[in-house]
Amino acid sequence: MKQILLALLLLGNMATVSAQSERYIAAMTKQTSDLDSAGTFTPEALQQKGNTFERIADAEKNQWLPYYYAAYTQIMQTFILKDKSQVDPLADKASANLDKAEALSPKNSEIACLRSLVATARLSVDPMTRGAKFGPEAGAQLAAAKSFNPENPRVYLLEGQALLFTPEQWGGSKTKAKETLELALSKFAAFKPESDIAPKWGEAYARQLLQNASK
Template structure:
């Protein structure tokens, strides 16, 4: 009986140690991100993802960092390399969390990075896919502020491209901000709504 108790304690201690290592690693990766150290953040999320292949969040954040770093790039080969790597991590995240609205809208963001680089080359094939991704995400999580915000920004971008007003989407951004302020996230390391950024987008929308 004592041996069984000792074995249980040992297993429990190992589990706690592994959880602590994961949590500390994730916190350090977010710290790099907040400091603008994108490469360090990506590398750490990448290592955590490989160490924790059944968790969706490390792979999701590795993909997100690579996608954000791809905006503004001028070289297509560099862009493709970053987004191909990001897609690999998104696929890992998808395999561990099916029909996850956070992953769906990040897939749309990845597509948007291609479109932003060359709208004529990538817009025709990816614009329709983005509309489907946002529609699916909204069907799953109609009150998710990140989903609402992402969809509104996508529609605003399309409106600007066609020379139309972005004002019709201001109410959706206001709704996203309201929901973002009310949202209570209990799941550790779950994506959070960026209220300040949303408020900046709202100012641009209302112009």
């Protein structure tokens, strides 16, 4: 009798876990499905997305992706806001979420890519005074991302972006940017996300940057 009760209890626990997992996947699928759409790239829409991802993260504390996507939306906001005084607070929030993501998934190339973007965002506030600190930090995070996964196309996208927008006297190069962005697109063509909710952003942006680098 005890064995039967134990078996029923285990089955009940498994069913609960399965239901929780299904709810998590459904919530994440809904939030990531339109993440790269033009309508999402407004400060208001990104903030709403970020808040939702943080609520999912609070409910699923053993999953790194909600923290990652919350950070992603916060970083993207920094690049479209006109008020530069809002950049550092958003970068702080993104960094805190990435710390939580990294605690769950160490040596993660995707997380390192976002850390590079956090440094780039901070640099953008005042390139002349912040470049010496945050430029190398952005580069170091990309180098780490590449060492964790050299097949991650977002590494080469961000490298190409940096080469394209950095002045030549500081190491930028349209020619090198073009080569790197072409490599990024070849990596995107071969890249297979680990799941339907895994990071897959950037290919359309890489094509846009390549057009600019080819002019």
